[in-house]
Amino acid sequence: MPGFWEGDLIIGQGGRSQIATLVERATRYVMLVRVPYDRTADRVAIVLAQKMATLPGFLRNSITWDQGKEMAAHARFTVATGIPVYFCDPHSPWQLLCFYCSLTVLSRDIADAEVVAGSSPWAWRGRVCRWKRSCWRCSPAGCH
Numbered sequence: 154m155p156g157f158w159e160g161d162l163i164i165g166q167g168g169r170s171q172i173a174t175l176v177e178r179a180t181r182y183v184m185l186v187r188v189p190y191d192r193t194a195d196r197v198a199i200v201l202a203q204k205m206a207t208l209p210g211f212l213r214n215s216i217t218w219d220q221g222k223e224m225a226a227h228a229r230f231t232v233a234t235g236i237p238v239y240f241c242d243p244h245s246p247w248q249l250l251c252f253y254c255s256l257t258v259l260s261r262d263i264a265d266a267e268v269v270a271g272s273s274p275w276a277w278r279g280r281v282c283r284w285k286r287s288c289w290r291c292s293p294a295g296c297h
Contacts, residue, residue, distance in 0.1 A: 155179040156214035160201075162192060162223045173201055173223075175216070194225035202233040215239060 160175045173186040186204045188197055205213055217239045218224045227238040 154214075155182075156212045158214075158216045160216050160218050162188070162197065162221055164192070173197060173204075175201075175204075177212070192223050194223055195229070197223045198226035198230040198233070202230050205234050205236060217241065 155177055157178045158175045159178060160173060163172045163174055165171060171188045171192045173188055175184040175186065176182070177184075184204060186200055188200050190196065201216075205216075213234065213236050215237050218227070219241050220243055224230070224238060224240070227240075231237055
């Protein structure tokens, strides 16, 4: 059943840029969300809420996030979107298994968040499609 997301924040080289990355668990669909200026919890909540608002309701069930302070405003995000936010247990990266599997493959094409932030969505379409073909399923053993 689609609509359950895993997310994390990717920090660019030198901490100068950031991108929120969301991976839908069932379909492996990836959304990269540019977070301009800074990575405060308020800013992350705002840009994620704007992005999630573009999805149909059946694709907005929940988000599971790591323990990052960038989601400290999760209550504000949930009020704005109606989407609950769950957090992984500390030191439990396997709870975001699909996300980390996706990130491993996707990071081969993304050297720095600034590259994506300055690119048009169409510039990355081929890379994401190639990623979807190469990493269509996640398991504890990795991508298959």
